[in-house]
Amino acid sequence: MAVTVLYFAWVREKIGKSEERVEFPAGVKTVAEAVAWLKTRGPEYADAFARPDVVRAALDRTHVKPDAKIAGASEIAFFPPVTGG
Amino acid sequence: MAVTVLYFAWVREKIGKSEERVEFPAGVKTVAEAVAWLKTRGPEYADAFARPDVVRAALDRTHVKPDAKIAGASEIAFFPPVTGG
Amino acid sequence: MSVRVQQEDFDLGAEVRRLAGGRSDIGAIVTFTGVMRGDNDGRAVAGMTLEYYPGMTEPELARVEAEACNRWPLQASLIVHRVGTLKPGDNIVLVITASAHRQAAFAAAEFLMDYLKTRAPFWKKESGADGTQRWVDAREGDEQAASRWRAG
């Protein structure tokens, strides 16, 4: 299952890209599992997700919790806590 | 002791004037006593002060309670509860 | 920190620029504009006359404003209240508060409006669409709204 993965703010800076297509293995079912798997891809990912409780996620542009199922999503985004306003 | 007495809003309309000089008798010490004495001056005063708990007072342009002493004041104002804003 | 009582309309944008323009110590600006509605308590209203107590209303507004500045760290504030004859849709009152943070600006603006409504000597007389006139009654809810600041 290939999905578009987006990174924002310091997550984007640490990983060094704002967007990529990712083919998650079949065993990756949830957002938390997607993060764990991404961390194995290289030191820049390990650094960006060093504190996975800090990084927030959205599935198809809706805020989700780490236990959200990624099946069917076409876009996953990872970003720090928001600081607008 | 002669003081300037001002009336506002429907107190003014009922009494039929906005301002007058009044010589209160020596026995009139408080705002409540001033109201009681004014009520004896005619039916228009009796009507304006028919519910003395509703009419508010200021001494020299400061809100006061009915038991405030009028001695020394040069201006007494009577008006309904305020409705600005 | 100033208060004005005037017949003329006010310009919200211009007042905010005058208060906060070019300043970089202000993080939050809250404004409240009170507008005359065309109905009140289910009655169609054609116009309104606002009476005040010259010489008492201005210092009373200044006292209310000073109390807000005592309670919250405000960088700037303004109260403008109109008097005279107004029609539905006309501005009545403007309150502006500016602070480093939004909580102080919001709280101070609400406080100013609550206090102003129960303390500042203004009286509204409405002209109904049917030609009758009546003095607006003070609202019990306004007294309650003001009283919540006394404990705090």
Added chain:
Amino acid sequence: MSVRVQQEDFDLGAEVRRLAGGRSDIGAIVTFTGVMRGDNDGRAVAGMTLEYYPGMTEPELARVEAEACNRWPLQASLIVHRVGTLKPGDNIVLVITASAHRQAAFAAAEFLMDYLKTRAPFWKKESGADGTQRWVDAREGDEQAASRWRAG
């Protein structure tokens, strides 16, 4: 009822006129303007870049606005949030709420700001006066401010 994300500045007076001008069913208009300060946590700040998530930020703001309209009887509302590069004194965000009565307008404006600060995808990167850059940390106080609306 609308939301906008834009690089350009906004004009408070013009936005209020557009929302409420000529209407006689609105009695209270509250505006909140967030302005960039020249200091943050004791650090002198020279500039700021605001990043967002195109395609998510706008609908998220619209959801926050719809929630406010569910909770309070609003006649009109607006959220404008700037993105891109800003300097101290620049406007960041504008919230406007209009209602028949002031309590609803005040509460809805505070709610919009509290919710926006914890839900809308924006991220601020500050440039210090010393040339260093840093991403602004989310404030614990903002999360607490937003949580008070959940019980009510």
